[in-house]
Amino acid sequence: MLVLGIETTCDETAAAVVRRKGDGPGEILSSVVRAQVEEHAAYGGVVPEIAARAHVEALDGVLERALKDAGVGLDGLDGVAAAAGPGLVGGVIVGLTAAKALALVAQKPFAAVNHLEAHALTARLTDGVAFPYLLLLASGGHTQLLAVLGVGRYVRLGSTVDDALGEAFDKVAKMLGLGYPGGPQVEKRAAAGDPSRFAFPRPMFGRAEPNFSLSGLKTAVRLEAERIAPLSETDVDDLCAGFQAAVTDVVANRTRAAHRVFAERFGRPNALVAAGGVAANGPIRRALTRLAGEAGTRLVAPPLALCGDNGAMIAWAGAERLALGLADGLDFAPRPRWPLDMAAAAAGAKA
Template identity: 85%
Template structure:
């Protein structure tokens, strides 16, 4: 099964072609991503109107390159998938409308993909991970611990009560005058810093319920920065190192709580999986590798090219759904909010 996937939920215009041949890993035939970092850098974050216009300008060329790189024509595809949410609605509309048009013109089945489900299923594309598995989904907009039971079957075990992990990295980077996106900048500066200089809190550490809270940690960084100002380069390095060390401790502790909650309901997971943009952070990956070793299960993280938003994950999720006969109508509406498992959301938590 060959599927074209389109992703436009935030500030990456992406398209890819993947092949699904059975229950094992898939094959990425092409994966084209056009980022918009320069367009948003001056604002310290993504501006929805700018992102939507950039998607309009770029998407036709990105799709054409994805097909050319894969060496296939539109007629050779078995289906078309597009992210239908959650995300910035202007961008979602651009990709979703284009995906529908391509499916209509080529007379191919269409799949409207949940962006979060695409992240959740990436480990099956890359490693053929069997259900059920424990997933930490961590990005700029989402932080969730999920039991992934099957395609379309997700139980949210824990989530953030305020900031997402990637959002916290970006906000700390902005307050310290670092570039956008903030996560890679904080990780880079932390590598040269002293993580023990500043005593930052570990919010929710030790709680039984596997939820996250990052706003208090972010505030603690701001207060220390204000007390230390004016900041020199060493101060910035140390603040980044202390913040990242606190985040790593929190992630490992919360994931351990998630593993206990998973085991109570479903037994041992087949793997501990981390996905989303924050999965590219080296110290977080190392901490989760250690936790997986304690649990006696493999830790699976996508290659760096598939950690951020990309078309390959959309194409794969579409292929998984289409293989089960799950075809969507062309009147499927964009969904700015689309939780995988709203019923299990913690009180007051972000969807």
């Protein structure tokens, strides 16, 4: 099954062609990502109106290159998929409309993909991981620990009660005057700093329920920065190092709690999977690798190029759904909010 995937939920315009080959790993025939870092850098974050306009301007060229790199035309596809949410609705509309038009013209089945499900299934694209597995989904907008039981079957074990992990990194970077996106900047500066200089809190540490809270940690960084201002380069390095160390400890501790809950409810997971932009963070990856070893399982984290938003994960999720006969109508509406675990969302859990 050969599927074209389109991703426009935030500030990457992306398209890819992926081949699904049964139950094993898939094959990425092409993957084109056009980032918008320059468009948003001056604002310290993504501006929805600018993002949507940039998607309109870039998408035709991105699609053309993705098909050309894959050596396939529309008639050679088995389906077309697009991220239909959650995300910035203006951008979602751009990609969703393009995918519907292509599916209509080519008379191919269409899959409306949940962006979060695409992250959740990426480990099956890269490593052919069998269900069930434990997933840490961490990005700028989402922090969740999920039991992935099958395509369309997700149980939220824990989530953040305030800031997402990536959001916390970006806010700390902004308050310290670092560039955008903040996560890589904080990680780079932390590598040169002293993580023991500042005694930052580890919120939720040791609690039985695998939830996160990052707001207090972010506030602690701000208060220390204000206390020692004006900041030297060494001060910034040390603040980043202290923050990075605290976040890494929290992620490992909260994921350990989720593994315990998973084992009690569903048995031993086939893998611990990390997905989303924060999965690219080196110290967090290393901590999760140690945790997986302690738990007698393995860590599966996508290659760095597949940690951020990309079209390959959308194409793969579309292929997984279409293989099960889960095609969508061309009247499918964009969804700014679209929880993976609807029961948890109905109960008021934060994504």
